[in-house]
Amino acid sequence: MTSTIYLSGEIHTDWRDQIIEACASLDLRFTGPVTDHAASDDCGVAILGAEPDKFWHDRKGALLNAIRTRNGIEEADVVVVRFGDKYKQWNAAFDAGYASAMGKALIILQPPEHDHALKEVDAAALAVARTPREVAQILHYVLTGKLPV
Secondary structure (H helix, E strand, O other): OOEEEEEEEOOOOOHHHHHHHHOOOOOEEEEOOOOOHHHHHHHHHHHHOOOOOHHHHHHHHHHHHHHHHHHHHHHOOEEEEEOOOOOOOHHHHHHHHHHHHOOOEEEEEOOHHHOOOOHHHHHHOOEEEOOHHHHHHHHHHHHHOOOOO
16 A cells, blocks of 8 residues: 655755665555745636736645645654755645644754754654655554664
8 A cells, every 4th residue: 555755844855765765675656746946936816817916926836736735744644844054944834733623743854953843743743754765664553563784
């Protein structure tokens, strides 16, 4: 039976590709947000029409992206949320909270310097990992019952 993993959060590095590659031998389906930053920002106005006010421009995009995000989290067996080094990912915090409220197995991926700021988010998670490799090892262990070699 295929498990679905939703990969949420930071979109500026290749952490998703690292996890997907490291889990290639597992029966997993990976989903996530649109990682094309421009498409994600502009989807609302591209589909529903232009907005002269940046607030409404951004809101249209956020609402369309929320459809994808909520659906992806609801369908997921495990949700991995990455908080990156350089960027504030408010959407990642929402995704972690939503996944937790839905009772989803939640793995947080973050650098140690975020520990204090994310202590409440981390408390909702079943694991806090530091690297994509650790996330892949968690998924391997959970699905196979075998420790990494």
